[in-house]
Amino acid sequence: MNYSRHLKGKYTDILHCALDKAKTWRILASALAVAGAAAVAGCSGGAGEHASASRADSPYKPTLFKRFGDNVNVPDGLTQDKEGNIYLSVPNYVNTSYPAAILRRSKETGNWSIFVQALVHPDTKLAAPMGIELAEDGNIYYCDNQYFFNKDYKSRLMRVVIDKNGEPLRIEPVVENIRLANAVRVRGDSVYFTDTFFDVPGKNLGGVYRVPISAFKNGPVRLLPKEQAEKDPYLLGTTETQALPVRNDTAAADGMCFDSAGNIYTGNFGDGHFYILKAKSDGNYEKPQTLFQDPKVLPSIDGICYYAKKNWIIITDSQNNAVHYWDIKAGKLGLLWVNDDTDGADGLLDQPCEPMVWGDKLLIVNFDWAFPGLKNSKNDEVHTLSVINLP
Numbered sequence: 001m002n003y004s005r006h007l008k009g010k011y012t013d014i015l016h017c018a019l020d021k022a023k024t025w026r027i028l029a030s031a032l033a034v035a036g037a038a039a040v041a042g043c044s045g046g047a048g049e050h051a052s053a054s055r056a057d058s059p060y061k062p063t064l065f066k067r068f069g070d071n072v073n074v075p076d077g078l079t080q081d082k083e084g085n086i087y088l089s090v091p092n093y094v095n096t097s098y099p100a101a102i103l104r105r106s107k108e109t110g111n112w113s114i115f116v117q118a119l120v121h122p123d124t125k126l127a128a129p130m131g132i133e134l135a136e137d138g139n140i141y142y143c144d145n146q147y148f149f150n151k152d153y154k155s156r157l158m159r160v161v162i163d164k165n166g167e168p169l170r171i172e173p174v175v176e177n178i179r180l181a182n183a184v185r186v187r188g189d190s191v192y193f194t195d196t197f198f199d200v201p202g203k204n205l206g207g208v209y210r211v212p213i214s215a216f217k218n219g220p221v222r223l224l225p226k227e228q229a230e231k232d233p234y235l236l237g238t239t240e241t242q243a244l245p246v247r248n249d250t251a252a253a254d255g256m257c258f259d260s261a262g263n264i265y266t267g268n269f270g271d272g273h274f275y276i277l278k279a280k281s282d283g284n285y286e287k288p289q290t291l292f293q294d295p296k297v298l299p300s301i302d303g304i305c306y307y308a309k310k311n312w313i314i315i316t317d318s319q320n321n322a323v324h325y326w327d328i329k330a331g332k333l334g335l336l337w338v339n340d341d342t343d344g345a346d347g348l349l350d351q352p353c354e355p356m357v358w359g360d361k362l363l364i365v366n367f368d369w370a371f372p373g374l375k376n377s378k379n380d381e382v383h384t385l386s387v388i389n390l391p
């Protein structure tokens with residue numbers, strides 16, 4: 001396929017970069033699709049579930065939860081309120097003539113509607129909501145990922161201020177000077193988020209940040225430039241990607257979540273390196289420590305979320321169209337599901353990004369914006385959310 005044909009106008013820079021990195025991609029892509037599935041299915045731990053992970057009779061086979069039209073050409077993040085209404089962030093990278101927005105699905109009716117149109121950046125004139133979280137303060141926080149439009153620190157963490165009736169009042173930036181704002185969580189009195197690209201020479205770094213909500217009560221906080229990241233009081237820790245041969249993707253910290261003990265988990269998009277930042281008794285965190293690193297089994301981490309019932313961290317693998325889980329108590333990785341390239345019309349995974357536990361189900365957003373080396377061979381016309389019945 002010709003990757004560049006899917007890129008238009010403002011995406012030209014991104015596409016050229018991707019194409020430069022992908023000289024070997026066309027040759028290896030078909031082999032990867034086969035080998036990737038075999039490698040994942042053969043990984044160790046939880047062997048019984050692995051053996052059935054891609055079979056049609058697997059209890060964890062995804063089905064279609066929602067199919068959208070082109071107005072939702074690239075969806076990304078999920079959150080929910082106490083009633084079970086769902087909020088979906090929609091950056092629409094493939095066709096930005098459709099505005100970026102946050103959608104809302106009513107639990108009562110099952111109907112989707114636009115909750116609020118995302119606030120465009122004054123320089124890029126575009127918005128790109130990715131990670132999203134409805135916080136206990138009643139407001140929605142989301143990552144405005146401007147990196148695919150402009151790599152010069154245009155990304156921001158945004159807050160949708162919501163009134164007592166649950167309606168949006170306004171959107172405002174609360175943290176600025178981010179490279180690629182990706183995942184966000186709100187816990188206690190602070191917001192936590194990942195920045196996927198530091199873009200400093202010599203190392204492929206990303207990081208996890210924490211900013212107290214009190215710090216932006218009078219206006220947005222600005223992170224330090226990455227050359228001074230070690231001095232940034234808001235930086236909790238960095239992760240580093242060892243770019244894999246085929247994809248050569250240097251993206252670092254992507255998804256992030258907490259477990260019930262307050263530990264933070266994150267992972268690299270580029271190489272699937274999975275980390276924990278252990279909570280300390282004084283409220284701070286230890287530096288990121290490796291929990292799992294084997295790109296033959298897990299070559300990419302996109303979204304992650306916590307599944308309290310099983311004490312699992314659920315991980316989507318964007319490269320292999322797979323969903324894994326990290327069993328915290330056992331200290332082992334397991335596989336829930338993996339499938340080959342598909343358009344997703346039947347509910348199978350098509351470059352899965354953010355997962356969310358919703359009652360006894362796992363909802364999974366299919367990003368479907370093909371990058372070199374992923375199983376997903378093209379950003380097709382089918383834009384979907386998948387659902388898996390959780391054990």
Ligand SMILES: [Ca+2]
Binds near residue numbers: 343350366368380384
């Ligand atoms: Ca699709």
Ligand SMILES: [Ca+2]
Binds near residue numbers: 343378
């Ligand atoms: Ca696709």
